[in-house]
Amino acid sequence: xxxxxxxxxxxxxxxxxxxxxxxxxxxxxxxxxxxxxxxxxxxxxxxxxxxxxxxxxxxxxxxxxxxxxxxxxxxxxxxxxxxxxxxxxxxxxxxxxxxxxxxxxxxxxxxxxxxxxxxxxxxxxxxxxxxxxxxxxxxxxxxxxxxxxxxxxxxxxxxxxxxxxxxxxxxxxxxxxxxxxxxxxxxxxxxxxxxxxxxxxxxxxxxxxxxxxxxxxxxxxxxxxxxxxxxxxxxxxxxxxxxxxxxxxxxxxxxxxxxxxxxxxxxxxxxxxxxxxxxxxxxxxxxxxxxxxxxxxxxxxxxxxxxxxxxxxxxxxxxxxxxxxxxx
Amino acid sequence: xxxxxxxxxxxxxxxxxxxxxxxxxxxxxxxxxxxxxxxxxxxxxxxxxxxxxxxxxxxxxxxxxxxxxxxxxxxxxxxxxxxxxxxxxxxxxxxxxxxxxxxxxxxxxxxxxxxxxxxxxxxxxxxxxxxxxxxxxxxxxxxxxxxxxxxxxxxxxxxxxxxxxxxxxxxxxxxxxxxxxxxxxxxxxxxxxxxxxxxxxxxxxxxxxxxxxxxxxxxxxxxxxxxxxxxxxxxxxxxxxxxxxxxxxxxxxxxxxxxxxxxxxxxxxxxxxxxxxxxxxxxxxxxxxxxxx
Numbered sequence: 001x002x003x004x005x006x007x008x009x010x011x012x013x014x015x016x017x018x019x020x021x022x023x024x025x026x027x028x029x030x031x032x033x034x035x036x037x038x039x040x041x042x043x044x045x046x047x048x049x050x051x052x053x054x055x056x057x058x059x060x061x062x063x064x065x066x067x068x069x070x071x072x073x074x075x076x077x078x079x080x081x082x083x084x085x086x087x088x089x090x091x092x093x094x095x096x097x098x099x100x101x102x103x104x105x106x107x108x109x110x111x112x113x114x115x116x117x118x119x120x121x122x123x124x125x126x127x128x129x130x131x132x133x134x135x136x137x138x139x140x141x142x143x144x145x146x147x148x149x150x151x152x153x154x155x156x157x158x159x160x161x162x163x164x165x166x167x168x169x170x171x172x173x174x175x176x177x178x179x180x181x182x183x184x185x186x187x188x189x190x191x192x193x194x195x196x197x198x199x200x201x202x203x204x205x206x207x208x209x210x211x212x213x214x215x216x217x218x219x220x221x222x223x224x225x226x227x228x229x230x231x232x233x234x235x236x237x238x239x240x241x242x243x244x245x246x247x248x249x250x251x252x253x254x255x256x257x258x259x260x261x262x263x264x265x266x267x268x269x270x271x272x273x274x275x276x277x278x279x280x281x282x283x284x285x286x287x288x289x290x291x292x293x294x295x296x297x298x299x300x301x302x303x304x305x306x307x308x309x310x311x312x313x314x315x316x317x318x319x320x321x322x323x324x325x326x327x328x
Numbered sequence: 329x330x331x332x333x334x335x336x337x338x339x340x341x342x343x344x345x346x347x348x349x350x351x352x353x354x355x356x357x358x359x360x361x362x363x364x365x366x367x368x369x370x371x372x373x374x375x376x377x378x379x380x381x382x383x384x385x386x387x388x389x390x391x392x393x394x395x396x397x398x399x400x401x402x403x404x405x406x407x408x409x410x411x412x413x414x415x416x417x418x419x420x421x422x423x424x425x426x427x428x429x430x431x432x433x434x435x436x437x438x439x440x441x442x443x444x445x446x447x448x449x450x451x452x453x454x455x456x457x458x459x460x461x462x463x464x465x466x467x468x469x470x471x472x473x474x475x476x477x478x479x480x481x482x483x484x485x486x487x488x489x490x491x492x493x494x495x496x497x498x499x500x501x502x503x504x505x506x507x508x509x510x511x512x513x514x515x516x517x518x519x520x521x522x523x524x525x526x527x528x529x530x531x532x533x534x535x536x537x538x539x540x541x542x543x544x545x546x547x548x549x550x551x552x553x554x555x556x557x558x559x560x561x562x563x564x565x566x567x568x569x570x571x572x573x574x575x576x577x578x579x580x581x582x583x584x585x586x587x588x589x590x591x592x593x594x595x596x597x598x599x600x601x602x603x604x605x606x607x608x609x610x611x612x613x614x615x616x617x618x619x620x621x
Contacts, residue, residue: 040587040609046356056590064604071583071591073410078583082590085604227410279584280400280412282362282453 015296016303017289019051019270021248022196023171024106024133026051026271029304030261030289033252033275034110034137034175035082039099044282047103049289051271055096057110057137059086060122067219072208077227077254078276079206081220084112084140089125097130106132108173114143116150116160120167133171136164139179139202151177151202154189165194173250175199176241178230183237184244197248199273200238204230227276228254235267242268242309256284258291265307360586361387362453367444368426377479377508378442379418380429382450388427391420393483394459394577394613397427398585400451401440412453413437414582414608416480416554419512420455427452430479430508456585457612460484460575462491466549469493470542472535472563474500477555480577482509484552485516496547498523498538500530500556536562543570550574557621567616574616580607595620 017028031052066083100107113119138150150156174190178201187198203224208217234253242249251269256277277284365382398412419428473481488495495518501507503526523529542548551563551574567574580592587609596618
């Protein structure tokens, strides 16, 4: 190894990419979003480089998922209605977990259930060696609340989080939905009930209609919008939630470049989840990790964690009119 | 490491790469790559199909018959295709480091592909999926295709020749002018039987007659098919009757192409049980007897 490369590696070591998320230390703040990650990605990227693994959402029962078509594209994003196909807990423990045991990367398991009690028993069952944290996907319909997602209301969020907290000692991440009027209030409820972190957010409920047939484009009629189109909306929600809670916020929504990740961290995210971008550029996550490191070096920021909540909000008496005469 | 090429694929690279700083100590290497291939040729072969040839990496050019690529199609005027488009491999040449695709302009993605000219760059990701398998003991195989399925079966001709296997290709199209790959199959020593709607020879009954003749003459050790549920069912029936193996390349709308999203599932009959499989990851080539139309 020549001197120039040695110097380069020393410089790389100068940037500390590690972040702390509710009881876990991650080597960097970049991880997949649930539902957009599986073992196959190993063909594309080195799994030892990720901050964490986040599995597809697991349910207790076997689930086939929604009718086809399950996805439709729109400018800047896609709408999906996959419907959480799941092979159940025993399959996950016996077949899926061993794939990840070979890597020095924390395994976060995403879970879903139709009741608070169901969530709790699933969390207890999955609190086994090899799992580093539980991410509760509370965007699914709550059968005790007439089908409204748990995360649409602070009360149901608090109830399900409290049940989960009793059921497991593992770090507990609660994934919120953007499809509600007051996400910060829901984040506060999760924090009050014992969540170690909140993930903000999930896909945005949406719809598309085929103008040839006049039929909905998705077999499920409605689905969740993801991709660059939703980034400004979720970024705002992360900013609001980071002001509302003291626990870490994990940003998730339309992140496809290192700049997107920096923006999310400045808005208050301690880590980021990358989903749809992986569909377009399969190595998007490692590109983002490299880009975060380079950004910090360029701006002489020794620790990436210093970006968290770093957005500069200045109060001024003088309106800034510079935007009226932008410099080309 | 081939994966580093991905950095050049971002529409706006995030930040300059730092020399030496991205080295991973793990002895890991990507087997699926996304890269910018250089278009060598992109021209019409008949009234419907266009033929695209691109220079690519050695990894991409090692694609096997039946595998596919996910293409990030250029945006045609006024349209914004967001997802990549799955495209079966029409040809791969590791020596010349080239891949070939045959496509029909049907939507925003393929309209974007149509805008490419020699020298342009095309973001290709692959090779993906499970391709065809050739048993070295097979003396003679029969490939039956229709429409875009002809393109998917095309690389079989070359692979079969290398395997010492004789091929009969039964090609179906609406009219003779829309047949593709015929010369390619001839070049590799295959027999081609063309059936068309316009000549009223493409009906399942006639195709079945042709296939039965091949079986009777001992010239069908296995079936390969793509592009027609109707013709697939004929082959399933004959395969069952004569105890012959077969493989079918299936199609489905896809998003990720690498088994992450579960958009492209289809039902399969596995020993009497209906199971869901991902076309991109578990296929696109499946056991003929397990496929459901």
